[in-house]
Amino acid sequence: MVKNVKKIAFANIPLNSENNIPLYQQLYDGLREAILSGSLKAKTRLPSTRTLAKELNVSRNTVMNAFEQLLMEGYLVGKIGSGTYVAQTLPDELLHTGVIKTKEQKQKNFGLSKRGEFLASIPVSLAQRYRTSLTNTTPFQNGLPAYDAFPFERWSKMLAKCWKHLPRKAFGYGSSAGYKPLREAIANHLATTRAVKCSAEQVIIVSGSQQALDLASRLLLDPQDIVWVEDPCYMGARSALQAAGAKVVPIPVDNEGINVAYGEVKSSAKLVYVTPSHQFPLGMAMSLQRRVALLEWASHNNAWILEDDYDSDFRYIGRPIASLQGLDSEGRVIYIGTFSKVLSPTLRLGYVVVPLNLVDAFSSARALSDRHSPQVEQMVLTDFIAEGYFSQHIRRMRALYSERQEALIEAVKEHLLGFLSVYPSETGMHTIGWLPDKSNDLAISETLMNNQIIAYPLSMYTIEAKLPPSLLLGYSGFSPEDIYLAVKKMARVLEYTK
């Protein structure tokens, strides 16, 4: 019997002293595989460790280690020395498990839950929908900060220093609301640059605006609640609201921002999502009259306002516009900001300013969903702000991005005049390129994408709104040269000649 067994299994166990997996483990894996695959039948008596060691030409310790592990895990029974047997507890269902390739799982589908199917069906961004890998390097991807102007050297130094002398308190689990000194630094920054009215306590650190939107949607809305969104709308926000089960009602925007009067006629709502400083994607700022109207509407309808202030640091005329939150006397505005645009999305740091009565709720929800943000990055960012590098970087980027917008406008004048109309934008990192009437922005965007140019069609951001065909053009992430060449390439690809 034993002889026979040897032929079947042991000879086939590939022991390779070259590779870096310890021999006892290779033997353990081989024996376990043989047992699971049934080539080593239940109740089979195994040869003695001495015999097997000779057989396989390995040390006896190697065999004993493997046997011990298998005994401990229940694959073998008995005692080393006085005879070990393959356990008989392995049912047929389990046999062959050991050899099934995970690839075969692709066929199977026990399905997600209904909610799961729904969640999986919502794309968070166009980049995701287009499944492109070009987004970080290709004009005119929007929302990308300037790679070539990031203070890598300084950030690297500060981070290294912080890790090298990491205090014990920062090594374990941190506060779900965030690192207190960072919350204070942000509160100060927002008070002076955005007229945001808040205490440090109201600032909750999150991993970016997406998480802020996810938490706010889950905390403030129940499934089927109605929410207003601007039309056209930022896709990440619309997706988070839908993911929470909300019914999204699109409200048109005009040159003063969201059309509150239209909304009041169209539908009630529990919450409204707006981008008052710089409407995404169209780019206008919400007028004071509209801000007032929106706050009044919210007050009369007991509704929440999500203010997404994603890029207003980059205002090229005057200072950044004062926030809607600062005009709110009732604590109805949830103010969302991010460092993804000012520094880099790779940091995964953002913040949400909530009314005092919601601070605990947001902290708890954050803890439930993923505990807290990395502490070291929060500490470094705090110093980065305190030592003035943050404001300095914003100032530098403001100048740089204004140049880049200029470069885009010039390049378009030179190569696409009469085809693409780009007007200066007072704020932000992208602008809109208007196409000739009746042109198909979807098809044009597709063609450009196939030629490694990213210019998402405005129609992908609209819900019901009918707007002239146009393309989103992000300029902040690309040098004037890149921009010039990309525009030139656009003209060639679209076979446009003046």
Next chain:
Amino acid sequence: MVKNVKKIAFANIPLNSENNIPLYQQLYDGLREAILSGSLKAKTRLPSTRTLAKELNVSRNTVMNAFEQLLMEGYLVGKIGSGTYVAQTLPDELLHTGVIKTKEQKQKNFGLSKRGEFLASIPVSLAQRYRTSLTNTTPFQNGLPAYDAFPFERWSKMLAKCWKHLPRKAFGYGSSAGYKPLREAIANHLATTRAVKCSAEQVIIVSGSQQALDLASRLLLDPQDIVWVEDPCYMGARSALQAAGAKVVPIPVDNEGINVAYGEVKSSAKLVYVTPSHQFPLGMAMSLQRRVALLEWASHNNAWILEDDYDSDFRYIGRPIASLQGLDSEGRVIYIGTFSKVLSPTLRLGYVVVPLNLVDAFSSARALSDRHSPQVEQMVLTDFIAEGYFSQHIRRMRALYSERQEALIEAVKEHLLGFLSVYPSETGMHTIGWLPDKSNDLAISETLMNNQIIAYPLSMYTIEAKLPPSLLLGYSGFSPEDIYLAVKKMARVLEYTK
């Protein structure tokens, strides 16, 4: 009129050339405040910039900058030079907004949604419930890796190097599924140390086990779905499942792990959460028979299994136990692991291994909830693993933690013999200290907490199970000296003398 206005407002605008807020901004804030508070009435004509400059003893540019901003934001109308007036668009509702203190918001509560109230009511951990700030520095907090043995120097160097030469692709948004090379490194690590069967594709990077639990709960469960949990159970898992609306049914555990037979009688379930390598908090490993029974149950009931393998790297006898996932031939097991225990919770990196047919769903859900994990940390961790530092660290910690467990057992023998019974645990970072029958572990834990000793009562982790009174004792995060002193202090605080 103007004279009068001056008296009311301008004199009161506190301009301080000392502080670091630019004068024009101080003036802007002051005027805006005056308008919003009503002390500057609508239609009031403002003095000329020249007059006001003299009045306030500032440069005319300062005044012009402030005016421009107020005109741009709609607080003033008219034209600089030919007369500027306070806008009349400000309704009474808005007046006084500017001076309301956010503190007053505390009174107000528009309330969260029903779901929000529920989410906010679920504590994710005992540390959170106890609202203690001692958790990162105080024995016997469980789940803390050794601070004094972390390779800060090396990590700091690798991180600095990575940031200094960060490739452009890593500066923008990253993959929601995670950094591919890290997913490969983890797949290899799991294959060799846990007999996990997976391709790199199946490994999704998350911010820690909590996020894995949150995503899995939202994707695999609908509200009201029934799930089995071990009783006693890891609170973070129970919370995530409840947060997703699941009905949690506690299933008792015995020395072989979860009692599948008992569960089959008690209730059906769509999903079961287990800790097979090292039951949390009791510490036993699930027997092979139970693993087989659980897989059969899942197969016959078309149920999911969440396998949380949180600390089995630290196995002091033999190798880490092979995973349940590796025995699963149908793709029903979701395998969750974290770097919080092996390296540090401050990294916020973990992973979940999912069947191939769920890869896209988990990626999308991750994107919706917070996009992706920080890329630089993922890159550094990849190198850390590839260069062998990771396995080395695990080996070193295994030795260290075994010493620390020994130190705990010795100290208890010396100071609490007959009061606290601590048995060696073969795996992990904590063990259980059994108290005398009929003692009140809640009260004892409370007393210890008041004396800066953390020892959570087992009864806080049980749902229906009636277990002997005992305390959770984490030893991994503390030096033998700390442990010795804390045990000695325990004896004093509890007034126990042999």
